[in-house]
Amino acid sequence: MFNDEDLPFPNYEQDPCIFDWEEEYFKQFKWLENQDTNSSEQHSLHMRNVFLPMLQSSMGVHMYNEPQVTLNPTENRLYMYFISLEENKMFLYVDFKEENNETLMQRAQEKYGYMQIYKPLKIVFTMEVKDLYDIDKTVKLFMHMFGINNTRGGSYTSLVLEEDQIRFIEKEREVTCIDHYTSSTL
Secondary structure, three states, rough: OOOOOOOOOOOOOOOOOOOOHHHHHHHHHHHHOOHHHHHHHHEEEEHHHHHHHHHHHHHHOOHOOOOOOOOHHHHHHOEEEEEEHHHHEEEEEEOOOOHHHHHHHHHHHHHHHHHHHHEEEEEEEEEEEEHHHHHHHHHHHHHHHHHHEEEEOOOOOOOOOHHHHHHHHHHHHHHHHHHHHHHHOO
């Protein structure tokens, strides 16, 4: 019969030289435990504040220019704006709700060189972003339909994409075709 003392695991209480990084790391997420079900709006607000800096750094959304954080979820939603550009190009731009299309297109044009080369014509469609992962998925879907060089947005905003990016997008296109799964050369 074994007991805990017979196991070869370090004893963190007895040896001060052993650091439990896992415990220290997960302390920052303690606030997720024991969430009060009546405070779902507060939880949503807190989650927005946790992930907004990530969004800012990965997509160019400037959190200091955004609406004041409130408990009103309609004020804090992200939208994808499908902006038609010159020369049959498309830019999928993500930002908070903006009623004035001209202001929104001007703000997007100031941020992205692609839109400075191919001027915005109009916003052809707007949809609410439900999941941040859907942004790149939608951009790649448009790239597959209309061409990689004709579409930008999400993680793909450079005027000229890197060769590796193009290769990965093309590989992802391959696995979205049913022939990929029915071919005998898998």
